[in-house]
Amino acid sequence: MKKRRSDIQTRANPSTGQALLARRLTRRDFVKAGGAFALTAATFPTILSSCLGGGTSGGSKTLKILQWSHFVPAYDKWFDPWVKAWGQSKGVTVTVDHITYDQIPIRTAAEINAGSGHDLILWIVPPSQYEPSLVDMGDVVKQVEQKYGPQLDFAKLTNFNPHTNRYFGFTYSFAPDPGDYRKSLFAQAGMSDGPTTWNDMLSAVTQIKSKSKGAVRGGIGFSPEPDSNMAARALIWSYGGSEQDKDSNVTINSDAVVQAVDFMARLFKQAETSEVFSWNAASNNQGLVAGSLSYILNSISAYRTAQASKPDVAKDIFFAKPLSGPGPKALASEHVIQTYVIPKFSKSQDTAKEFLLYLADHASDFVYQSKLYEFPVNPTTNAQDKLYGSGGWLDSDPYQSDPVTKLQVLKDATTWSVNVGYPGPASPAIGEIFDKNILPSMMAAAAKGDKTPKQAVADAETQIKAIFANWRQKGLVGGTT
């Protein structure tokens, strides 16, 4: 009988390699095998997902968390097993995925639009643009407030949209953003306790740059990155200006802001170099630790890094409260503000909320494990006395600061920290202004001499007003002008 071309004949045990090599693979076999493989590959995830079910795994509950890789790596080492242990006690299978902070917006956009992904996503800035796709967290916030007091004003302005009357996130901690300065260098400029005003700082960093022949410079950035955004806002507030008022009307074009921009231009010309236009979020930390910068605005994470890698430099790093300007009050932006959101697609919303309540109950743990990087935003948590109390962690740093009182300057951080968008609330418009780095670019244009301070502010106003108008049309931002 004549064999068909597609018959597979083996002349030995088919399991041997020789037999496999001896097989004739016809074009039709290839197409069939390829088709079978493609079909399997395409359907396997679906089958697996169907077997596991959404929100449950083999009958047990699941909780998938996405969060940024913490600037204090020790925090992640503590958090992951801690949350998994909580899950075990509750019969919940917990997975935690860490990505860099700048990937969080991209991943969130992808998951929201795909309608699947993580049950909890942790942001370090207010993710207000996602409000229509996020679960209202008002119940969680209220339960936590009943136990631990009302959220600090800037925290409420971060996770609550007064225009829609919804909590689109749950803010539980923030990191203060003090000035970090090299004490020995500032002592040479007659300010061993650090600067208290912007003019003091300008005077000192100018002297230090001059004495060091440019080797040690000022460290306020003008770059498209978060720290430069924070610095621009701190300066504007200290001059009495702001992006918006408390009712979300645009107020950027004011004499106060023009003066602030003029100051930044002078700061650049007298005490900095063009490097400040090219920084990323880590650059000022690296410059301070490397000994190239005398003053930066940052959280204590740069200092914690130096404690491990350059103890001699760390010993010389001290902290200053927000600098005063001509405005009524010296303010600083929160450096990060930890806000969890739950996408509406999550099938584990109740489990996610249960975990957030558990997290709020353990404020002293996240404060301590973050090496005092994070501070709670409710005033009567179990961290309150341990952190702020007499003889507490800020009086005597458990992470071996020298002197141990070095972090005392942060004891009143809740009185001088405000949210991005202050005095108004966080909103998608404020978020877009931040993400597009409009304020650092405005400062940079004046500093480089491309525009006068007045022109730079006017151009920024044009961009900002267009952004506000766009989001107002979507019903997510209040105000009229």
Add this chain to the structure above:
Amino acid sequence: MSEPVAHRTVVFDESPRVHHLLDRENVLGPVMLAPLLVYLVALVGVPLVLVFVYAFSDASTGSPTYSFVGLSTFQRTIADETFRTALRNTIVFTILSQVVVIVLATILGFVMTANFRGKWIVRFLVLLPWTTPIALSALAWLWMLDSLFSPFNWILGQLHVVAEGTPVAWLGENTLAVGSVVALQAWRTMPLAAVILMAGLTSIPPELNEQAAIDGAGFWRRLFDITFPLLTPIMMVAILFGIVATFTDMAAVYILTHGGPGDATQVLASWSFYTGIESGSLADGAAIGVFMFPVLLGVCLLMLRRARRAEVL
């Protein structure tokens, strides 16, 4: 004791109809092409359609619903100063990088077609940037151009070209930042152009140059009167590929400068990303992306025309 191994014949129970169909070229061809078509439709066609749909809407990344708003996104986009900067930069960066690429790739093409010892090492090194993902290579460039840790600055310091402690801000000065982005784009697209031009050079019959040499034509005369005219069609292909790769790329700017200093290196792809994805204004981001379409369409038509002409020849 193991069982004796029997000779076995496995026969698939196939219907003659399927058997017959799979042996026909006009059936098998489309079957084999189907995965590619599915890929192109799903990952290129659908997103392209969505870009146009979003560009005429008020879509945002955070909202599952949207409505059509006509041309308002385009009006907003054109009025935006940064968009106009990004549009200009995209064109300038593409032209500058492709000029650099064509000059250097032509030289490399000659080098790679010449006979010398170690030619394979040269070819390997030339191709290396092409095999490196853009994100990785941009990170390497970022380190090399870092204001604090740049090895270029260290070398310049050692040579006393710059004073210690006053580093060159490669990414902080407008001109240097633009130069850095152009250099990265040229570096990463040059290998493909070099390989294309090498193929073009090897396809030129050597008799033409030999005959010209016998007739007394020198190197430059042969270069401009024989080699370049014959190389021009293939050079166009290299340029077109380079334009597409550079015009649509955002990784170089995103990793190297984030569009800075100020907005000096912002390009359409990066500004579209910052607007549409990072800021959540999906419609505005899509509208910015749409401005790339006419250029890319023109380039694609040129490429197809050239490919068809080559087929005819």
